[in-house]
Amino acid sequence: MTKPTRSKKPTAKVKEDVATTTTCVPNIEWMKNPDWTWSLIAYLTDHPVFCLKLFSDSTVDATKEGRSKAVGKDGQPQQYATLAQHVFATESTQATYYAQSPARFVTSVETQLRRLKKDYGDHCKTIGNTGAGLHPDDIVPGTPLANIVEKIKSEWPWWNELHMFWRELPNYNPVAVESAIPGVDHAAAAEALFKPTNEEDGNEPEELKGEVLDKDDYPEDDDNNDKA
Helix, strand or coil: CCCCCCCCCCCCCCCCCCCCCCCCCCCCCCCCCHHHHHHHHHHHHHCHHHHHHHHCCCHHHHHHCCCCCCCCCCCHHHHHHHHHHHHHCCCCCCHHHHHHCHHHHHHHHHHHHHHHHHHHHHHHHHHCCCCCCCCHHHCCCCCHHHHHHHHHHHHCCCHHHHHHHHCCCCCCCHHHHHCCCCCCCCHHHHHHHHCCCCCCCCCCCHHHCCCCCCCCCCCCCCCCCCCC
16 A cells, blocks of 8 residues: 655745855955055155154154144044045045955055065065165265165065154164164274175175065065955
8 A cells, every 4th residue: 555645744844045245355455555655655755753752753753843742542444444444445445345344454454564664674684784874865876775676566565655754763773773872883884885896897886785574475465365
């Protein structure tokens, strides 16, 4: 005898989603969009007090200028948020994503500034302790030091602007601070750096020869490992 088949109960009708559609936030790619870094730098240049607070004001500069050292009251997270808003809130390709997930862009700004700080420190090591703390206007064209700086700028175009922000801050440019340590003779290196290169043979002084330190590898984009 065949066992009767039990009829299945009709499944409940799935309710249609009326939820708002969200857009997937793509990777925030600073290296492919150098204008974002220029936008950061422009804001920092136009807001010097903000800049001093963000990077820790130099006591030396404050004393020279007869003013109190600028200290941030809002804290760095709020300052990163201000920068993120400036760069991305009206940026044609990112404004929608920023409005959807502003915290992600705040973190991205912080990561980019840390990356720039590391790159800057590496370049200061390349220049050496004699020239790393110099004002850009003090570098004489045609000298070995000028040639080194020009090479850096060809690969890292915001050198002059960030060097002006960071050159006297020991947490950003420890090389320049080390050059001021008593008992260290930098005369030979200074002579080599400031003496124009021989135009006939193009040789650089022996003091400048040597290997350049390799940079540590880091991901191209700060959000490569983030999930959208």
